[in-house]
Amino acid sequence: MLATDHPEAFQQALITWFQKTAKDYPWRQTSDPWLILVSEIMLQQTQVKTVLDKGFYTNFTTKYPTPQSLAIAPEEEILSAWEGLGYYRRVRNLQKAAQAICEIHSGSFPTSHADILQLPGIGQYTAGAVASFAYNDSQALVDANVARIFARIFDYHQKVDSSKGSKQLWHWASELVSPSNPRAYNSALMELGQQICTNKSPQCTKCPIQQWCTTNTPEQLPKKKERKKTVQIEEHCLLAVHANEILLHQADSSARRSGMWKLPERPLHLLENLPLLSKSTYAITHHKVTLYIYQASQVPSPQKNEAWHDIQQLEALPIPSPFRKVLNTLLEDLFC
Numbered sequence: 090m091l092a093t094d095h096p097e098a099f100q101q102a103l104i105t106w107f108q109k110t111a112k113d114y115p116w117r118q119t120s121d122p123w124l125i126l127v128s129e130i131m132l133q134q135t136q137v138k139t140v141l142d143k144g145f146y147t148n149f150t151t152k153y154p155t156p157q158s159l160a161i162a163p164e165e166e167i168l169s170a171w172e173g174l175g176y177y178r179r180v181r182n183l184q185k186a187a188q189a190i191c192e193i194h195s196g197s198f199p200t201s202h203a204d205i206l207q208l209p210g211i212g213q214y215t216a217g218a219v220a221s222f223a224y225n226d227s228q229a230l231v232d233a234n235v236a237r238i239f240a241r242i243f244d245y246h247q248k249v250d251s252s253k254g255s256k257q258l259w260h261w262a263s264e265l266v267s268p269s270n271p272r273a274y275n276s277a278l279m280e281l282g283q284q285i286c287t288n289k290s291p292q293c294t295k296c297p298i299q300q301w302c303t304t305n306t307p308e309q310l311p312k313k314k315e316r317k318k319t320v321q322i323e324e325h326c327l328l329a330v331h332a333n334e335i336l337l338h339q340a341d342s343s344a345r346r347s348g349m350w351k352l353p354e355r356p357l358h359l360l361e362n363l364p365l366l367s368k369s370t371y372a373i374t375h376h377k378v379t380l381y382i383y384q385a386s387q388v389p390s391p392q393k394n395e396a397w398h399d400i401q402q403l404e405a406l407p408i409p410s411p412f413r414k415v416l417n418t419l420l421e422d423l424f425c
Contacts, residue, residue, distance in 0.1 A: 092242055092301040093264050099301055100267040100274050106297035107277035110284070112137075115146060117276065122198040122205075122223035123156055123190075129218050130183050134176050137283065145174055156187035157196050164348050168407030175373070175410065177346060182210025202228050213259075221271040229262035230275055231255070234282025240311035241286065244304040249311040317375040324378055325360050326352035328419060329385035334397040335420075336385075337406070341394060345373075351412040352382060353395050366419055371411040382415060 092099040111117065114137065116128035127150055131140050140146050149170055153159040159167065162184070171180040186208040190198055199205050206216040217230035231239075236249045239261050247254045267274035285292050291307045293299055304310055329336040338353040340346040360383040367382040391397065398406065400420060408416070 090301060091303070092298070093261065095301070096265050099265060099298060100270075102297045103277040103281065104267070104270060104273045107273055107280055111276065111280060112284075114141070116222075120223050122200075122219050124150055124154075125222045126186070126198075126211075126215070126219050127153075127183065129215050130179050131174060133179060133215075135174055140174075143173065153187075155196075156190040156198065159184050160187040160191045165407055168348055169405060172407055172413070173410050177349065179210075181347075185209035186211060198223075200224060202226055218275065221266075221275045225270070225272045227266055227268045227271045228275075229259060229266045230278075231258045231262050232279075234286075235262060235278050237288065237311050238278060238282055238286045241291070241304045241307045242298065242302045245310070246312055248314055250313050254312075320376045322376055322378050323357075324354060324380045325357045326380065326382050327355050327360065327363075327385050327389065328352060328366055328382050329389050330400070330420075330423065331388045331397070333400055335400050335403070335416075336389060336391060336395060337398050337408075338392075338395045346409055349407045349409055350398070351409055352416070353392065355383075367415050369411065369415055378411070380411060380415065382419065 114128075116125055119125065128140070128146060131146060131149070135145075152170055153162065153167075164181070164184075167180050167184055168177060171177060174180075189208050190196060194204070199208070202216055202220040205211060205219055206213070208216075211219075214230050214232050217228035220226040220228045221230065236258050239245065239258050240249055243261065245254075245257065247257070249255070249258060281296070281298070285296050286307075289308070293302070293307060296302065327336070336353055337350040339350050340348065342348075360381075363383040363386055365381060366384050367380070369380050371378050371380065403416065403420075
């Protein structure tokens with residue numbers, strides 16, 4: 090029995106389950122489209138637990154409660170507010186959307202799906218999510234959770250991240266979205282993917298829509314393109330402290346971390362005879378980075394995009410999390 094043959098029963102089963110088991114997230118307690126947009130952008134590549142437990146959502150929406158408040162904020166300030174979430178292009182795009190809301194819509198968040206979709210950095214999924222969660226507009230949406238659920242209930246073995254696969258998933262999503270209560274229905278799909286129809290070890294016996302699921306091998310779905318191989322890279326950086334100031338490098342506009350400050354890199358042959366203070370690793374996209382920090386033996390002259398900063402002012406600077414963590418440890422040891 091296919092879900093598309095009984096859409097109303099499928100929708101109602103999801104909604105009934107959701108109303109009994111829904112997690113109490115702050116963005117589910119509001120219909121403010123701006124606050125919902127902020128949550129959607131944060132959750133694109135960050136787990137719910139991280140966004141909530143570390144206070145990112147609460148702190149950011151307190152600081153920027155309206156599009157106007159973010160639209161006029163300095164870039165360095167918004168990067169600092171986003172620090173720890175990574176993928177900083179997200180907050181830059183969020184600011185561009187806020188500026189468009191102010192310039193094109195006189196500061197009022199657009200109410201139509203088409204207008205939301207026209208905002209900078211807003212794609213098909215995000216526009217559908219904001220329209221359905223804020224305005225209860227019957228808009229389909231497909232994210233990783235929905236893709237996994239639909240691949241399983243329709244026993245779909247094509248690659249869901251291919252053009253053909255994406256088209257099919259959006260077709261099913263459009264067929265199945267609730268016309269009367271899309272807010273609860275779309276929220277239920279998200280919740281189901283997070284709590285029951287998980288990537289590993291799906292709890293099929295607890296699934297409210299198991300009668301419509303046609304796969305016998307849920308753990309093998311969805312199918313995706315082969316992931317990029319992890320690339321191992323090294324960063325060799327200099328810790329130079331002088332007169333209570335530290336030398337930092339600011340990434341230029343073409344870099345992934347544009348506008349952010351970190352310890353300056355130097356060629357390894359210039360550093361290998363200096364004391365090694367720290368060795369750590371971190372991951373970014375498909376890269377695994379080994380970060381080496383060396384102690385400067387003399388006061389270096391700043392190179393391009395480098396400047397001395399008062400150590401007491403570091404908290405206000407946007408610094409990538411791996412560098413922030415290492416700096417906190419090294420400076421604490423240095424000044425103990």
